[in-house]
Amino acid sequence: MTLDEAPVRNHRRALLADTPWGRRLKAAATAAAIIATLAVGSAITSHTPDDDAMQQPFIRTGAIGSTVDSRTFDVKLLGVRGAAQITQDDTVHDTSGVWILVRVRLTAFRNPTTVGYGVLRDEHGRTYRATARIDQFLLSARTLEPGIPVTGELAFEVPVSVATGLSIRLGANELDQRMDALAQIRLPVTAAQVRQWRAEKTAATVATAEANG
Amino acid sequence: LPLQWLAGAIAVAGLAVSACFGGMAKAHTSAPATIAVGTLIKGLPWSVTVDDGRILQSQTGLETEKTGDRWLVVIATIDVTAVDSRSDVSDILRLHGVQGLLAVKPQRILLSRDGTDVGYLNPGMPERVGFCWEQSASAPVPKSVDVDVYNETLRANNLSGSVSGGNKEWLDPTVRATIHTPVQDKRA
Numbered sequence: 001m002t003l004d005e006a007p008v009r010n011h012r013r014a015l016l017a018d019t020p021w022g023r024r025l026k027a028a029a030t031a032a033a034i035i036a037t038l039a040v041g042s043a044i045t046s047h048t049p050d051d052d053a054m055q056q057p058f059i060r061t062g063a064i065g066s067t068v069d070s071r072t073f074d075v076k077l078l079g080v081r082g083a084a085q086i087t088q089d090d091t092v093h094d095t096s097g098v099w100i101l102v103r104v105r106l107t108a109f110r111n112p113t114t115v116g117y118g119v120l121r122d123e124h125g126r127t128y129r130a131t132a133r134i135d136q137f138l139l140s141a142r143t144l145e146p147g148i149p150v151t152g153e154l155a156f157e158v159p160v161s162v163a164t165g166l167s168i169r170l171g172a173n174e175l176d177q178r179m180d181a182l183a184q185i186r187l188p189v190t191a192a193q194v195r196q197w198r199a200e201k202t203a204a205t206v207a208t209a210e211a212n213g
Numbered sequence: 214l215p216l217q218w219l220a221g222a223i224a225v226a227g228l229a230v231s232a233c234f235g236g237m238a239k240a241h242t243s244a245p246a247t248i249a250v251g252t253l254i255k256g257l258p259w260s261v262t263v264d265d266g267r268i269l270q271s272q273t274g275l276e277t278e279k280t281g282d283r284w285l286v287v288i289a290t291i292d293v294t295a296v297d298s299r300s301d302v303s304d305i306l307r308l309h310g311v312q313g314l315l316a317v318k319p320q321r322i323l324l325s326r327d328g329t330d331v332g333y334l335n336p337g338m339p340e341r342v343g344f345c346w347e348q349s350a351s352a353p354v355p356k357s358v359d360v361d362v363y364n365e366t367l368r369a370n371n372l373s374g375s376v377s378g379g380n381k382e383w384l385d386p387t388v389r390a391t392i393h394t395p396v397q398d399k400r401a
Contacts, residue, residue, distance in 0.1 A: 035230060042234055051380050093327050096338055119298070129298035132332025133324070159337045 055178040057171065062185050071181035072113045072172050073144055076105040078151065080187045082163070082197030083204035086155060088134040092203045095157040098194055101206060102168050102187065105151045108144035116140050116174030117182070120156045123165035128158050137209035140174060145211075152209035163194045245361070245388040254390045256364035258295030258383055259305060259334075263360050264288040264341065266396035268348075274328065278315060281350035285311065287360055287394065288325065292339035295367075295383070300333050304386060306344050307361045313352020321345040357395050364389040 062068035064077045083099045085092050093099075106115060118130040118139050130136050138152045158166065166189065171182040228236070248254060254261045269284040271277040277284065287306060293299050303318045322331040325341035334340055365383040373380065 035233075038230070038234065055380075091327070093329070095326075096340070097335075125296055126336045127297045128335045129300075129333045133327070133329045157335060157338065159335075162337070 057177045057180050057182045059182055059184045062183070064185065064188055068183040068185060069181070070170055070172070070183035072111070073106050073108045073115065075170050075183040075185065077168065077185040078103040078105055080189055081204065082194065084198050084200055085203035086134065087203040087205055093133050097157050097159040098163050098197055099204065100156045100158055100163065100166065100187070101204060102154045102156070103151070103207065104138070104154065105149050105212070106138060106144055107149045108146045110146055112143050112145055113172055114140050114143055115170055115172065117171040117177055118154050119169050120158055120166045121169055122158070122162035128156050130154050131157055134206060142209055149212045150209050151212055153207040155206050160194060160198065164189050164191050246390045248390045248392050250392055250394050254362050256294070256389050257367065258293060258299055258365055260292045260294055261305060261362045262290040263362065263392040263394055264290060266358055266394040268354055268396060268398045268400055270400040275321065275345065277347050282347050283350065283400065285314070285346045285348045285355065285358065285396070287344045287358070288341060289344065290339050290341050291334055293334050293336045296336060298333040298335045302331050302334055302342070305363055307363065308346060308358050309361060310359050311348070311355055313349035315347040315349065319344040319346050354398060355396050357393060360392045360394050361388045362390045362392065363387060
């Protein structure tokens with residue numbers, strides 16, 4: 001384009017804008033631009049991960065016997081057992097599902113810390129908190145001192161149908177796990193074990209916490 | 214007149230555009246239903262069946278705050294339908310039209326299974342639960358009570374949530390149904 005052509009083009013635009021059809025065309029183009037902007041904005045927000053997705057906890061996984069780092073403490077899964085009933089302080093507690101007793105060793109790293117969050121997670125993403133029907137010796141109430149391992153059991157009750165697909169998740173903060181590290185370890189439980197646990201008539205005693213320093 | 218037509222046209226166009234982005238979506242405005250005792254009320258984050266009501270006297274392990282008061286207990290089966298264990302069990306039921314209650318929320322919530330206080334209820338594990346309100350000795354003993362069953366909605370908080378819809382919380386407690394529940398006097 002030469003410098004001489006530019007005024008001619010601008011003149012044609014001005015002529016078009018001055019006509020009734022030109023004004024209608026301009027208004028329609030403006031409306032279309034607004035609607036397109038709204039549509040693009042809506043598409044972006046509907047396809048962008050929301051804060052719940054972006055602030056997911058950092059899951060650190062491991063297997064039975066391995067040590068899993070959970071930022072302020074580490075976890076070692078020592079074993080799993082189950083029962084139809086558990087007992088504590090001479091009181092027996094039954095369940096509509098099955099009790100899962102998870103034996104773990106917890107060790108704080110540099111500072112005294114507590115383990116506030118303890119759940120079992122099934123294959124559908126449902127989570128089951130450590131039961132509040134008995135005293136839990138490893139959660140919240142127990143302060144872990146740095147370098148001193150503490151061993152004990154955590155008790156959970158879950159529906160029988162999910163008992164073979166569970167993982168334990170442990171973290172420091174009871175209320176807010178966003179962007180925190182969580183240790184996750186799959187529980188090796190078979191359907192035969194669950195049937196056996198459900199049939200057991202004797203109530204299992206939940207092990208207390210012991211320091212192993 | 215042309216200005217009125219123009220305003221009307223703009224309003225209609227605005228509605229049409231908002232409809233493209235969900236502005237005409239159906240709102241939940243149904244009034245709470247009155248439902249018979251024993252009927253399952255499906256909802257979120259829990260489904261509820263109110264089973265019965267009873268009057269109990271103060272007893273070991275379930276002592277009233279004031280001597281001579283009594284307990285008004287509503288027995289209900291709670292099935293958590295959310296994906297995580299719920300600790301907000303005290304938000305499920307409310308009574309209305311009962312004189313002499315010491316608190317709006319139930320003061321004790323006990324598991325029927327073993328009498329322990331309810332800390333959490335787990336998803337997919339329905340439990341029969343006793344919701345206990347202390348009633349003043351001077352108030353008349355009710356023959357029946359109206360029990361409101363509440364549900365909630367999982368959504369981002371307008372103040373603390375994010376624009377993208379994250380950080381969802383269970384909010385907007387809404388009466389889903391009212392159950393006219395007979396009360397049996399079970400004091401010895």
